[in-house]
Amino acid sequence: MNEFAAELHDVSFRYGNSDEGALHHLNLQIRKGECVLLCGASGCGKTTVTRMLNGLIPHYYEGALEGEISVLGRNLRETAVEDLAGAVGSVFQNPRSQFFCVDTTAEIAFGCENMGLPVKEIQKRIRKAVTDMHIEKLQNRSIFNLSGGEKQKIACAGVSAMQPDLIVLDEPVSNLDLDAIDELRDIIAAWKANGKTIVTAEHRLGWLNGLCDRVLLMEDGRIAKEYTGTAFFSLPDAQLNAMGIRSVMQKKIAPEKKTGLFQIAECSSTDVIELDNFIYSYGKETALHSDRLEIPKGAVIAVVGHNGAGKSTLTKCLCGLQKKFRGTVIMDGKRLKPKDMRRCSYMVMQDVNHQLFAETVLEEVMLGADDSAENQALALLEKMQLLAYKDRHPMALSGGQKQRAAIASALLAGKKLLVFDEPTSGLDFRSMECTAELLRTLGRDMTVLIVTHDPELIERCCTHILHIENGRI
Amino acid sequence: MFTADIENRGLVLDPRTKLAVMLTLVVFALGGTGSGIIAVRIGTVVISILPTVLLLTAKQWKKAFLSGLIYAGIKTAEILLIPTLTGAALSVLGLCCMIFVRLMPSLIMGAYMLSSTTVSEFIAAMHRMHIPQQITIPLSVMFRFFPTVLEEFAAINTAMKMRDIRIGGKHAGRFIEYRLVPLMVCSVNIGSELSAAALTRGLGVSVKRTNICKIGFRLQDTAVLFLAGSLYVLWILGMIGVIT
Numbered sequence: 001m002n003e004f005a006a007e008l009h010d011v012s013f014r015y016g017n018s019d020e021g022a023l024h025h026l027n028l029q030i031r032k033g034e035c036v037l038l039c040g041a042s043g044c045g046k047t048t049v050t051r052m053l054n055g056l057i058p059h060y061y062e063g064a065l066e067g068e069i070s071v072l073g074r075n076l077r078e079t080a081v082e083d084l085a086g087a088v089g090s091v092f093q094n095p096r097s098q099f100f101c102v103d104t105t106a107e108i109a110f111g112c113e114n115m116g117l118p119v120k121e122i123q124k125r126i127r128k129a130v131t132d133m134h135i136e137k138l139q140n141r142s143i144f145n146l147s148g149g150e151k152q153k154i155a156c157a158g159v160s161a162m163q164p165d166l167i168v169l170d171e172p173v174s175n176l177d178l179d180a181i182d183e184l185r186d187i188i189a190a191w192k193a194n195g196k197t198i199v200t201a202e203h204r205l206g207w208l209n210g211l212c213d214r215v216l217l218m219e220d221g222r223i224a225k226e227y228t229g230t231a232f233f234s235l236p237d238a239q240l241n242a243m244g245i246r247s248v249m250q251k252k253i254a255p256e257k258k259t260g261l262f263q264i265a266e267c268s269s270t271d272v273i274e275l276d277n278f279i280y281s282y283g284k285e286t287a288l289h290s291d292r293l294e295i296p297k298g299a300v301i302a303v304v305g306h307n308g309a310g311k312s313t314l315t316k317c318l319c320g321l322q323k324k325f326r327g328t329v330i331m332d333g334k335r336l337k338p339k340d341m342r343r344c345s346y347m348v349m350q351d352v353n354h355q356l357f358a359e360t361v362l363e364e365v366m367l368g369a370d371d372s373a374e375n376q377a378l379a380l381l382e383k384m385q386l387l388a389y390k391d392r393h394p395m396a397l398s399g400g401q402k403q404r405a406a407i408a409s410a411l412l413a414g415k416k417l418l419v420f421d422e423p424t425s426g427l428d429f430r431s432m433e434c435t436a437e438l439l440r441t442l443g444r445d446m447t448v449l450i451v452t453h454d455p456e457l458i459e460r461c462c463t464h465i466l467h468i469e470n471g472r473i
Numbered sequence: 474m475f476t477a478d479i480e481n482r483g484l485v486l487d488p489r490t491k492l493a494v495m496l497t498l499v500v501f502a503l504g505g506t507g508s509g510i511i512a513v514r515i516g517t518v519v520i521s522i523l524p525t526v527l528l529l530t531a532k533q534w535k536k537a538f539l540s541g542l543i544y545a546g547i548k549t550a551e552i553l554l555i556p557t558l559t560g561a562a563l564s565v566l567g568l569c570c571m572i573f574v575r576l577m578p579s580l581i582m583g584a585y586m587l588s589s590t591t592v593s594e595f596i597a598a599m600h601r602m603h604i605p606q607q608i609t610i611p612l613s614v615m616f617r618f619f620p621t622v623l624e625e626f627a628a629i630n631t632a633m634k635m636r637d638i639r640i641g642g643k644h645a646g647r648f649i650e651y652r653l654v655p656l657m658v659c660s661v662n663i664g665s666e667l668s669a670a671a672l673t674r675g676l677g678v679s680v681k682r683t684n685i686c687k688i689g690f691r692l693q694d695t696a697v698l699f700l701a702g703s704l705y706v707l708w709i710l711g712m713i714g715v716i717t
Contacts, residue, residue, distance in 0.1 A: 054673045056673065059672075061669075081672045082676060083678060085673060085675030085678065088673070090673040094666060096621065097666035097670065098666070099670075100670070100676070101592045102617075102620075103593075106591060106592070106593040106685070110593075110674055110676075111674040113593075113682055113683050113685065114674060114677075114682055115678065115680065116678070116680035116682055116683050118683065119684075122683065122685050162674070162675075319635060321631060321635070342635060343637070345635075347635060349628065349632065351659065353655055354625070354655055355629075355636070355655070357633070357650075357651035357652075357655060368636055368637060368638075395655075409636070
């Protein structure tokens with residue numbers, strides 16, 4: 001019996017639509033029952049490795065593959081992705097795009113149904129997966145009514161029900177809050193205790209401390225260094241950051257049990273945006289309630305709190321997207337209506353693809369402005385390091401560049417309040433630092449609100465923390 | 474579509490029953506089959522109201538109320554006014570009848586069908602009707618994809634509002650282009666991720682697929698099918714001259 005769950009021998013891979021190789025002569029052996037973490041900067045090839053383990057490469061993502069891959073004793077070139085399904089389970093990053101059914105129980109059953117298992121057996125497996133993960137409450141629910149963390153748990157339950165030997169996770173926690181991460185950690189710990197082989201690729205590392213037997217640091221499509229779990233998680237932050245990796249510490253970001261606005265760094269503003277008797281409700285349920293909130297102008301404020309606490313309700317109201325709030329908002333001595341708020345604020349969404357419309361970057365930035373503003377636009381693009389790309393299509397930019405293009409368009413349109421929704425989810429250390437630097441230097445006129453779970457981002461650029469829980473500020 | 478809110482959907486019909494109702498509506502309401510026979514005409518009115526009743530059981534009050542009201546209003550107008558009208562007024566009312574009395578019931582039934590059927594029920598029903606997997610699976614992938622595209626579209630609309638790009642604004646001419654390009658980019662991304670996820674979970678394996686979803690004909694199905702079937706019977710009876 002082979003002692004390895006997966007073996008990659010001298011593997012090189014280049015995606016069909018790219019000139020550069022994603023992996024170069026990679027050798028990797030994963031023992032059965034091992035828990036392996038793949039980490040490294042964006043583009044280092046860790047996602048590519050996970051795709052090889054579940055067979056999506058070479059069968060779904062096409063490209064030039066050299067070398068030999070065998071997974072659970074099967075040669076991957078000769079095994080179709082779907083035939084690996086019972087043996088290899090996968091959890092992906094984006095909960096939006098990994099669900100096939102719209103109700104949770106059918107979703108958990110989906111994989112087993114495809115394998116053609118008898119109905120009784122499937123029901124037994126669903127019951128077991130549900131009790132193992134303590135998600136009895138999530139049965140027979142609509143997928144669209146679940147939070148990100150709950151969706152990720154359903155995805156895990158679906159994988160569990162198929163009882164695979166190897167489980168591959170590709171950045172499973174990048175959209176989750178700390179509590180949801182803790183629960184996912186418990187699930188993975190249980191898999192490990194059951195002898196499953198686990199491979200996970202991640203940027204956020206703290207939660208994996210104590211779970212991983214081996215950590216592989218990847219660089220430019222190669223394995224640069226190998227650590228044991230204990231050795232890796234005792235490395236100092238400075239050394240990790242130098243390698244382009246996020247901190248392994250799990251930091252608490254919000255003060256326990258206290259809600260409200262707290263200053264954490266110097267901020268030289270005197271003026272404030274006032275919110276008085278601010279109430280927003282969905283039907284009869286009050287989603288957000290604040291007697292009085294003073295947002296310092298020019299501050300960079302982290303908006304923190306659990307999923308469903310009211311963070312997005314607050315930011316939507318401030319951007320004038322939810323009109324039916326009660327209370328007053330006063331900026332520069334003027335009382336603002338939702339329409340005025342929409343004019344002076346802008347939200348940079350988590351998926352920035354939703355807000356880039358034009359054919360070229362320059363046109364994109366100029367959309368909301370007069371033609372006479374072209375010089376100003378060019379200056380802004382230079383500041384955002386986008387000048388070289390001004391004639392490119394915005395959709396052809398990298399993730400960070402798209403984010404900067406969206407910011408530039410907001411700045412030129414004279415927006416005074418910028419809201420960011422999870423700007424650093426899925427970013428590696430260097431990109432996160434760039435974003436933080438940019439947010440810090442937006443200037444005194446610009447007030448920035450960042451909805452985030454990322455303690456490192458808060459530490460680097462925020463002057464205040466706004467903690468919301470249960471709709472109370 | 475196929476976004477059935479399974480937590481709250483009232484009367485559950487078998488997908489095949491819904492399909493039969495849909496077919497009957499198309500034949501009699503839209504196609505106007507047998508409109509020379511009084512009994513069939515009455516039956517057509519009854520089955521045209523059925524989608525509204527189904528919406529009521531699914532607690533979609535607003536839609537049900539609105540569609541019921543429009544149907545009742547226009548149908549009454551048709552019966553009372555058409556014989557007395559001439560010229561332009563007749564054309565206008567005739568057109569309204571065409572749209573709201575003939576076409577609308579089928580559209581509402583279609584909307585109800587899509588909003589009350591889950592993907593697994595759909596696959597199970599297709600399987601029972603012996604439709605091959607090669608047809609069922611691409612169809613189910615397609616239907617699963619629609620709600621996601623709608624979500625994306627809503628997000629893009631929000632972003633447009635914040636950029637103040639409106640109909641009648643400075644960029645009115647390119648209103649559609651600005652909307653479609655990001656929509657297509659996002660849809661392609663999600664579609665490809667969705668297929669990858671489905672493949673890793675074994676969609677399309679050569680073994681015969683099972684389904685834990687219980688579908689089958691219940692009392693309510695029998696009642697609805699009886700109603701639909703009786704229309705055909707009345708029509709045949711009319712055709713052979715037993716009734717007029």
